[in-house]
Amino acid sequence: xxxxxxLNVAVADEPILKGLSLQVNAGEVHAIMGPNGxxxxxxxxxxxxxxxYEITSGSVVFEGQNLLELAPEDRARQGxxxxxxxxxxxxGVNNVYMLKAAVNAIRKHRGDEELDAIDFLKLVREKxxxxxxxxxxxxxPVNVGFSGGEKKRNEILQMALLEPRLAMLDETDxxxxxxxxxxxxxxxxxxxxxxRAIVLVTHYQRLLDFIVxxxxxxxxxxxxxxxxxxxxALELEERGYGWVEQSVSPxxxxxx
Amino acid sequence: xSQAVSTAEDYLAAQRLANLPAVGxxxxxxxxxxxxxxxxxxxxxxxxxxxxxxxxxRPITRSTFDPxxxxxxxxxxxxxxSIQLPGLNSYRLVFADGxxxxxxxxxxxxxxxxxxxxxxxxxxxxxxxxxxxLGSALPTSPHGFTAMNSSFIADGAYLxxxxxxxxxxxxxxxxxxxxxxEDRLGMPRNLIVGRPGSHASVIERYLSVVEARSLTNAVSxxxxxxxxxxxxxxxxxxxxxxFHVGGLFARLGGDSRLDACSITLGGSLVRNDVLVNLDAxxxxxDLAGLYLARGRCHIDNHTHVVHNSPSARSRELYKxxxxxxxxxxxxxxxxxxxxxxxxxxxxxxxxxLLSREAEVDTKPQLEIYADDVKxxxxxxxxxxxxxxxxxxxxxxxGESQARGILTHAFAGEILERIELDNLRLHLDHCVSHRxxxxxxxxx
Numbered sequence: 001x002x003x004x005x006x007l008n009v010a011v012a013d014e015p016i017l018k019g020l021s022l023q024v025n026a027g028e029v030h031a032i033m034g035p036n037g038x039x040x041x042x043x044x045x046x047x048x049x050x051x052x053y054e055i056t057s058g059s060v061v062f063e064g065q066n067l068l069e070l071a072p073e074d075r076a077r078q079g080x081x082x083x084x085x086x087x088x089x090x091x092g093v094n095n096v097y098m099l100k101a102a103v104n105a106i107r108k109h110r111g112d113e114e115l116d117a118i119d120f121l122k123l124v125r126e127k128x129x130x131x132x133x134x135x136x137x138x139x140x141p142v143n144v145g146f147s148g149g150e151k152k153r154n155e156i157l158q159m160a161l162l163e164p165r166l167a168m169l170d171e172t173d174x175x176x177x178x179x180x181x182x183x184x185x186x187x188x189x190x191x192x193x194x195x196r197a198i199v200l201v202t203h204y205q206r207l208l209d210f211i212v213x214x215x216x217x218x219x220x221x222x223x224x225x226x227x228x229x230x231x232x233a234l235e236l237e238e239r240g241y242g243w244v245e246q247s248v249s250p251x252x253x254x255x256x
Numbered sequence: 257x258s259q260a261v262s263t264a265e266d267y268l269a270a271q272r273l274a275n276l277p278a279v280g281x282x283x284x285x286x287x288x289x290x291x292x293x294x295x296x297x298x299x300x301x302x303x304x305x306x307x308x309x310x311x312x313x314r315p316i317t318r319s320t321f322d323p324x325x326x327x328x329x330x331x332x333x334x335x336x337x338s339i340q341l342p343g344l345n346s347y348r349l350v351f352a353d354g355x356x357x358x359x360x361x362x363x364x365x366x367x368x369x370x371x372x373x374x375x376x377x378x379x380x381x382x383x384x385x386x387x388x389x390l391g392s393a394l395p396t397s398p399h400g401f402t403a404m405n406s407s408f409i410a411d412g413a414y415l416x417x418x419x420x421x422x423x424x425x426x427x428x429x430x431x432x433x434x435x436x437x438e439d440r441l442g443m444p445r446n447l448i449v450g451r452p453g454s455h456a457s458v459i460e461r462y463l464s465v466v467e468a469r470s471l472t473n474a475v476s477x478x479x480x481x482x483x484x485x486x487x488x489x490x491x492x493x494x495x496x497x498x499f500h501v502g503g504l505f506a507r508l509g510g511d512s513r514l515d516a517c518s519i520t521l522g523g524s525l526v527r528n529d530v531l532v533n534l535d536a537x538x539x540x541x542d543l544a545g546l547y548l549a550r551g552r553c554h555i556d557n558h559t560h561v562v563h564n565s566p567s568a569r570s571r572e573l574y575k576x577x578x579x580x581x582x583x584x585x586x587x588x589x590x591x592x593x594x595x596x597x598x599x600x601x602x603x604x605x606x607x608x609l610l611s612r613e614a615e616v617d618t619k620p621q622l623e624i625y626a627d628d629v630k631x632x633x634x635x636x637x638x639x640x641x642x643x644x645x646x647x648x649x650x651x652x653x654g655e656s657q658a659r660g661i662l663t664h665a666f667a668g669e670i671l672e673r674i675e676l677d678n679l680r681l682h683l684d685h686c687v688s689h690r691x692x693x694x695x696x697x698x699x
Binding site (some may be wrong): 048049050051071072073075076077081082084087088089090091092093097098101102105106109141158162 | 650655668
């Protein structure tokens with residue numbers, strides 16, 4: 001489904017990703033872990049199409065298409081969703097208005113009829129239950145005045161409505177208390193399916209207690225240093241990132 | 257009847273020839289003559305005057321305009337229907353180039369104690385009624401256009417909302433320009449009086465009947481007595497070849513409240529002056545403004561709030577959206593006079609530039625002569641939040657729609673203050689329509 005090959009990305013001439021490769025198949029859940037500054041968020045942002053990243057070499061192919069050629073909205077319409085690490089506050093735009101515009105933009109692209117206000121409300125009410133959000137959130141400006149947990153739930157709500165093929169969650173667990181974490185996790189688990197892939201970008205193992213990944217990758221210095229099954233996350237928890245860096249890359253020692 | 261004019265002297269000559277109502281009424285003659293002297297003294301504004309530094313009226317003085325002092329007979333019912341606000345039930349006066357069109361006006365069912373009339377008619381029939389009111393809210397040193405308006409006083413709307421009356425419907429004043437063709441100068445002079453405890457809502461709409469060159473020089477005076485409340489909406493949407501100079505001059509009594517919202521959607525050169533004198537404690541004014549500038553148009557908003565008494569409150573938020581090579585000016589002046597303790601005043605001006613060529617000059621000016629006051633001001637000039645644009649796009653919303661949504665949201669903060677649903681929806685629609693042409697923004 002997603003094939004990242006030898007991806008090199010720089011920000012303001014500073015190389016961030018240095019030859020990163022990753023393959024994600026339909027039906028799989030991947031966790032990308034790594035210390036701060038390892039390039040986790042850069043990878044998520046590049047896949048979603050955020051500007052300001054210079055792709056110096058490599059490719060990102062999604063379902064046979066060169067993703068890097070597509071505008072962010074076209075990526076979303078193809079079925080890519082990024083849950084932002086820092087969801088953006090948009091004063092003056094009601095949540096429900098944005099959600100409806102997004103759902104209809106994607107429906108239109110798929111050739112489905114656009115939903116009217118009543119049908120949309122029906123749909124969104126159903127999804128609200130999934131993330132245990134009150135209806136009043138629909139009528140507040142997007143993310144304005146939301147707590148950290150509410151913002152993250154709002155991201156999962158959007159994901160549930162847009163039903164992406166590939167969902168990437170960028171540090172969705174950061175700053176969540178255990179209850180909010182469980183809600184977010186059950187929202188994500190509800191989306192798991194054989195046609196869908198999920199990539200969790202996270203710093204901590206904690207989220208993976210609730211969303212059990214099929215594959216775990218350790219990112220450091222802009223590359224995947226080590227890949228394994230879910231047990232790799234537990235090992236990381238116990239032994240820290242330094243262990244991977246030392247065991248794989250001797251140069252990391254000097255960096256420490 | 258009248259002649260083509262382009263300088264203050266020409267306008268004064270035209271005034272002398274104009275067939276104005278109630279000439280010979282002593283107090284009115286005196287005031288018109290005082291205004292003539294003022295205009296003679298100050299002339300038409302030039303960029304050398306501080307208040308006109310950023311607004312050059314040369315496009316106006318380069319043209320010649322005929323001051324309109326009598327009816328042209330225009331009464332196009334079809335046009336009026338085409339501009340009606342759907343579903344709005346109002347008392348309505350319609351003016352063509354500043355002169356009342358009786359056939360198109362309707363104030364049926366007006367409650368006792370309320371007057372909605374033509375200023376010209378009142379001046380002819382019972383001028384004493386206006387003697388102590390007309391001119392009483394004007395600035396002490398008005399600029400040339402205001403003086404010009406006062407030297408004519410041909411017609412306009414006179415509203416008097418009697419004590420304790422809560423008016424059941426809004427009053428809609430429709431000022432249609434270019435009714436008698438090109439180069440007409442309409443000078444409506446309106447007077448709105450809220451007696452103690454009265455409540456009313458007034459909509460002033462300035463429109464063009466055709467895409468013609470015209471000049472509107474409108475003055476509205478508002479006098480609110482104790483506990484009176486007025487919601488005043490002023491919508492300027494004249495042709496892209498029109499020039500508009502408008503004044504809203506108010507004085508507020510104890511515990512009275514004025515909510516004034518000024519929306520400028522169209523015009524080639526628009527200058528709006530607002531002066532609010534808070535004359536007694538407990539008075540509150542809330543000024544809101546929205547201006548949409550496109551093409552090469554120029555929109556200037558000058559506001560001045562004067563706290564003359566203790567414990568009065570003023571709020572002000574003006575927002576501008578500028579596209580293409582347009583230009584906007586905002587000058588927000590607040591004066592807190594000595595003794596006006598416990599003044600509570602806030603002012604804010606925010607501008608959204610959608611094009612690299614657009615330009616805005618924003619200037620707050622606070623003059624505080626009391627020591628126990630709360631005053632704040634702020635001004636911003638910026639572009640759309642690119643993170644917000646990306647956020648919407650990453651949800652599948654196309655770029656131009658995303659930018660449209662965000663731009664509209666910027667305007668929404670002003671529009672949502674308008675309580676009349678039909679008016680708000682209409683304006684919302686107008687704003688959406690104007691913004692729909694917003695394409696990829698240069699950033």
